[in-house]
Amino acid sequence: GQSLPVWLVAAIGLELFIPLVISANNAIWQLKVPPEKQGRVLAARSMFTTLGEPVALLATGLLADRVFEPAMMPGQTLATLLGRFVGTGPGAGMGLLLIGCGLLSTLAAAWGYGSLAVREIETVLPDHE
Template sequence: RPARGEGGGSLWREAGDGFRYVRRRAGLLGLLSVFGVNNFLFGIASIAITPLVLSFADPARLGLQMGIGGAGLLLGGLAVTATGGPRRRIHGVLGGSLLAGLAIAAHGLAPSFALVTAAGFAMFAVLPAISAANDSIWQRKVPAELQGRCFAIQRLLSEAAMPLGYCLAGPLAEHLFEPLLAPGGALAATAGPLIGTGPGRGIGLMFIVLGLLMAAAAMAAYSIRAIRQVEQLPDAVAGPAPTAPAPTPATTTNREPA
């Protein structure tokens, strides 16, 4: 506990301690980067899903699609609880991120309610595995006295990345992607025959780009040895403070009294 007069900076010092611990371990720093990228891209997708579905379905079907996605989240959580998740936790984080990215990309392939619903279910089903595996790695590799600080760093990154995604979703959809696939747009003659043109198809293209970026980030992380082998870091096991060594025979006197 800081002495009186030192408490003003203790919060920043403690946050700094947590970040320095992460920064000195490239694997954990890489995981933190993947976490931030995922949250940023997911933030954009979570806002854009409503106009995407409404471009070819009514509000009732939008509600059904979201409900089925929630069921995927529930079932994914139950599966992780029952099985414990992947034995190699890093596969849960990066493999799950890869699958989630592909599921996000699948949202934009066609204006199909069945496709978007299945893709949403698959995406939400893998999120519990990603979260559980990520938390497990951090709990094992970060000392107990630093875990609160390190998880707070993740929370801060999430609360910064997702709102940024929320803010960018509308401008990206309206001013960049939708004009590209409007009739006569820059990509109407190339991407148009593959995913269609008209209202909502630009948002579909945005989902494809978001998903491929998430998948690419996961594959890039797999290619970095420090991240791929983060579980080989020594486990941070909290234990009692070391005690002073017992005196050796050379420093003791055991002579009998005269």
């Protein structure tokens, strides 16, 4: 899978559900938090969410350059095991990192769907009055 069409389909599949998740998340927060507190609560939520982005970008760059790219060079153990999926050589480590992030996101979504507390949050938490 190093061809452009494969990566385009993967990127579209990844990004397709993000607006649905974000809008559902926002709707729940707006229903559960009293209007007079929404500004502070939603701002704090946004701040904590956004704080993780620079850390994630820094970690991604370091992992790609220092761990995954060297590990996916021809002859390396990881390249031998996973090279048939993402290829070997330059760019293969980043591809493997993207696939790993996609798999972790899928696992997190499956956990959320399987969690009764998360799945029934709309009925468990009362709406603001």
